[in-house]
Amino acid sequence: MTATDDQDHRDEILDSIEEQTEDLCHIYDHITRVITNLEIDGEWFSGYENPGRAKFDLEPMVRLFLYKHARELNQSELARRLRGAAYVYLRLGFDRPISQQIISHNKRNRFDATERRLLKDAAEVVRTVCSEHDVIRTNEPALDPEDVQHDRVSEGEIMDAVKRATELGFREFSADRASNATYPLEAYFERQGYLNMSRAGTTTKSRRFARLSERESVPHGSSHNRTMKKVAKPKSQLTFDEFVTGKQEPEWKRIRDEVLEPFHAGVENILNELTDEDYAEAGFREPVHAAIDITSWNYHVSPFISEKKARQSGKTPIKVTIDGKEKLIDPDHPDLVSGLKNSDERGYKFATITIITENTPIVLGVEPVRDQRKWEEEMGWDIERTSRADIVESLLEQASRHVDIHKVFLDRGFSSKETRDVIDRRGLLYVLGKSARAKVDKKNIKEINDHDLYDSWIGHGTHEYEGREHDITYVYTPSKKDEDKYAVFTINEHVDHHRTEALLGQYSQRMEIENEYKTIKKHFLPTSASKDYRIRFLYFVIGTLLYNVWRMANFILRDAVDADLGEHPPILAGELIELVAFCLFTPPD
Known part of the structure; x- marks a missing residue:
């Protein structure tokens, strides 16, 4: 190979690394994730003369040195990082942490001088692109030394914490399966953990999962789909109310009821652990503050169909x-x-109610959202939809199975007289955002703008719905997002400005639910194109339980870490998925 050929080969590799990194930066939020998802061509590094004698595969070793140079670690720091509690070695493709001596040996003998320079240059490309996309983080993969009371959180502590949390959260799920089924249900939940870990779909080839699993064999993708549908399959018999009225509940509601029972059993197990007398002081105290909001899971298939496609499909x-x-x-x-919200996007919607507390924000309930579509509204179709008041009532009912609630925080998407009445009838205090659309709102905002001394306004009134009446306070305060606009809130009590400031300060904790949704969607949902609601709702509920398990596992480790678990959990969300895949259940001997 000539010098020109060598240069062309080098440029081709660096171009591929750069292109892949650009794409991966739109998917992952950390440079480690980017590196572990790069596709490495075995022909790129072929200077080693005895590949058959190598103890470690080439691809993990390439990733190891890309990681080392991109994170600007020396060999000693790299070895300590691999021995830490973050399971980086699993991400890179090793089955155990490797020592500094092995790292040094592979550097000298596995790669020639040209390849070592290429690894450094490729790592520089990765670091540069990741920096441009702001996906370089410094809090991963291991704990910072100053955060840990002893040398470090050991692997044993991590494994024990996750096993305990997953045992509490997942043991109630079941499925109507034959007694001679090839795999136990636990094997499918183990595989589900892998799918979440890799953001893969159920039909993804399972070679890597099979290699990582301790089982002799693992379920196939088609079998996985069928089994998960059985987990979420509603019972065929009618309820007493359905038998009397002759009207059966929509299937999506029956699916909801089937999946939520084991979910709530898992929530109860986790809360019992958090409120144990040994943990109570560090956990949360009742009555709690809760936040309600709605998130979505995109579905990219258009509802519209052409005449040609309809004929071809026979629809x-x-x-x-x-x-x-x-x-x-x-x-x-x-x-x-x-x-x-974006006019060209569609998706499934789910509402949740979450305890708002710094260290243990646990999701207490999940409710499907069935909104009316534009064509259903224009055609005047009578369809089964969920009003925001119905959603709030259901979520409060679900949460009441577990805890006593004192205050509820909601954004303006829930603003309606019926919703306010639902909460007030339960004797709960609410702080609810409101759109400034009414004439009185515009009048009050104009009065604030015209005044020289104050920039906010509090007014008192009453709220009436179906003959029921309660006190209400209207609050107008400058918007944090837009200085020229005002945010409007309603509180179902007459409160003064001191109490108002305190309540709005607590309302700001509602944003924790936004972080919750980001974490669930980034780390705890697999890829799925399924239109079967059994699959969609079950996977979202499993993702929500995984979020609870993540919070629970970090809570169990609180004694080992002198840090605020709410801001810097010792187990990152992505790490938990890996741990779930490896130790959610112990395979039989």
Whole structure:
């Protein structure tokens, strides 16, 4: 190979690394994740003369040195990092941490001088691109020494904590399966942990999972799908109310009821642990503050279908009129997929209620959201939808199974007289955002703008709904997002400005639920194109339970870490998924 060929080969490799890194930076939020998901061509590094004698595969070793140079670690720091509690070696593809001597040996003997320079240059490309996308973090993969009371949180402590938390959260799930089934249900939940870990789909090839699992064999993707559908399959018999009225509940509600029972059993187990007398002081105290909000899981298939595609598929499309134009709707488009905030996006929606506390924000309830689609509204169809008041009532009912609630925080998407009445009838205090659309709102805001001394305003009134009445305070305060606008809140008591400031300060903790959604969607949801609501709802509930397990595992480790678990959990969310995949259940001997 000529010098020109060598240079062309080097440039080709660096271009591939750069292109892959650019793509991965849009998916992952940390440089370690980017490196572990790079595709490494075995032909790039072929200077080693005895590959058959190598104790470690080439690809993990390449990732190891990319990681070392990109994170600017020396060999001693790298070895300590691999021995830490963060399981970086598993991400890189090793089955155990490797010593400094092994790292040094592989550097000298596994790669020639040209390849060692190439590794450094490739790592520089990764670091530069990750820096441009702001996905370089310094709090990963191991704990900072000043955060740990002893030498470090040991692997044993991590494993014990996760095993305990997953035992509490997942042991109640079951499925109606044959007694001679090839794999126990635990094997499928173990595989589900892997799918979440790798953000993979259920049909993803399982070679890596099979290699990592301690089982002799692992379930196939098609078998996995069928089993998970059975976990979420509602019971076929009618309830007493359905038998009397002759009207059966929509299937999505029956799926909800089937999946939420084991979910709530897991929540109760976790809360019992958190409120144990040994933990109570560090956990939370009742009555609690709770936040309610809605998140979405995108579904990218359009509801519209062309006449040609309908003929080819043999479907009979549904004719609807939207904005005066006739369109065709795919009859197989999922009922629970509706429009999102961005006009061109659609997805499944789920509402949750979460304890708002610094160290242990636990999700207490999940509720499907069935919104009316635009064509259903324009055609005047009578469809089963969930009002925001119904959602709030259901979530409060779910949460009441576990804890006593004192205050509820909601954003303006829930603002309605019916919602306020639902909360007030339960004797709870609410702080609820409100859109400044009414004439009186515009009048009050104009009065604030015209005044020279104050920039906020508090007013008292009453709220009436179906003959029930309660006191209400209206609060107008400068928006934190836009200085020229005002945020409006309602509180179901007459409160003065001192109490108002305190309540709005507590309301700001509601943003923890936004972080919750980001964590669930980034780390605890697999890739899925399924339109089957059994799969979608079950996977979201499992993701929510995994979030609770993550919080629980970090809580159990609180004695080992002298740090604020809410801000810097010793187990990162992504790490927990890996641990779930490896030790959620212990395979039989």
